[in-house]
Amino acid sequence: MTTDFPPRVLLVDDEPLLLKSLSAVLEANGFVCRTAEDGFEALRCLRETPPDIIISDLRMPNMSGFELLAIIRRRFPQIAVIVTSGEFIVNVETSGLLANAFFQKGEYTPQQLIAKMRELYSQFPMRPPLPKQEQSPLWISRRSNEYLLATCNECLRSFPIEEKSSAGEGLQTTECPSCGAAISFAVDSNVLKMLKSYRTGTEGP
Ligand SMILES: [Zn+2]
Structure with missing residues (x-):
């Protein structure tokens, strides 16, 4: 960790039980969590206190995770983004456009997620810029x-x-x-x- 402050995390998913269990695990590991059940609630949270890390699903009601991430990447490029999704990413090497890391739902452990969060947070504010992609994700x-x-x-x-x-x-x-x-x-x-x-x-x- 590069600062004394606990990293702030915004969790976005339309499954309340998942939000509850994941934020409990992350809080136990020193993260401060807020949760949002859809994209609009997430944007409200972002306006109030921008987090250091966002963990978002891609499939949600009202505003899809794809739309949400497009807005976040443009307006809050400093925030590290992790996608956990049931949607399948085809080409991981170009996915950096929308997220810094991608986890397939049901195929990762909390330890793997936390390790990635610490890695991304430790790069702040010197996170390497995303390379300009020739090909689309x-x-x-x-x-x-x-x-x-x-x-x-x-x-x-x-x-x-x-x-x-x-x-x-x-x-x-x-x-x-x-x-x-x-x-x-x-x-x-x-x-x-x-x-x-x-x-x-x-x-x-
Ligand atoms: Zn376009």
């Missing part, structure tokens, strides 16, 4: 009908990729529906395999 949304999402490198909004353009493999380009920026993303056989297996229900929840 890709996500697989695990709703009833799984589909690919890309995050725009310019406006940071996330949008579903049309089926026809995600059908093939390789480096592809499309236009951001929000800001019109040209974005490129890579689809490989693993991504297609993953999508297919989620859709046919042979894997995942």
